[in-house]
């Protein structure tokens with residue numbers, strides 16, 4: 480596999496290309512990335528339907544970005560651990576479990592942000608349906 484041997488601006492743009500390859504690889508191989516991306520699309524569609532305010536859109540985008548970024552870092556750490564320690568090792572376990580903990584924290588924040596953003600719009604929507 481070639482390294483980024485380009486120099487100057489070409490090197491800069493090539494690093495974007497490698498980042499895009501990383502996103503594509505994670506999306507193709509990681510079931511959690513597919514699940515999180517589908518959930519993110521659903522949340523954004525729902526936010527559009529319920530016409531949530533602009534500030535709340537930013538909160539949703541922040542939560543989605545945090546979860547996907549944590550998932551990508553978790554995937555990267557899993558790959559490195561599998562490369563350097565294919566055998567069972569307490570440090571390999573600690574690295575993988577800690578990385579998974581980061582995803583859990585980000586997902587917990589996303590759930591809280593979702594409740595904060597959607598609570599009143601959903602109550603209003605149900606009230607309007609019943610009246």
Ligand SMILES: Nc1ncnc2c1ncn2[C@@H]1O[C@H](COP(=O)(O)OP(=O)(O)OP(=O)(O)O)[C@@H](O)[C@H]1O
Nearest residue numbers: 509511557564565566567568569571572575576579
């Ligand atoms: N080399 C290892 N040594 C010790 N424990 C490990 C090792 N590899 C995995 N584990 C333990 O098994 C758990 C699951 O690891 P695994 O590699 O299957 O990741 P995963 O959480 O299933 O991720 P994914 O399904 O996204 O690949 C880890 O969180 C860790 O507790």
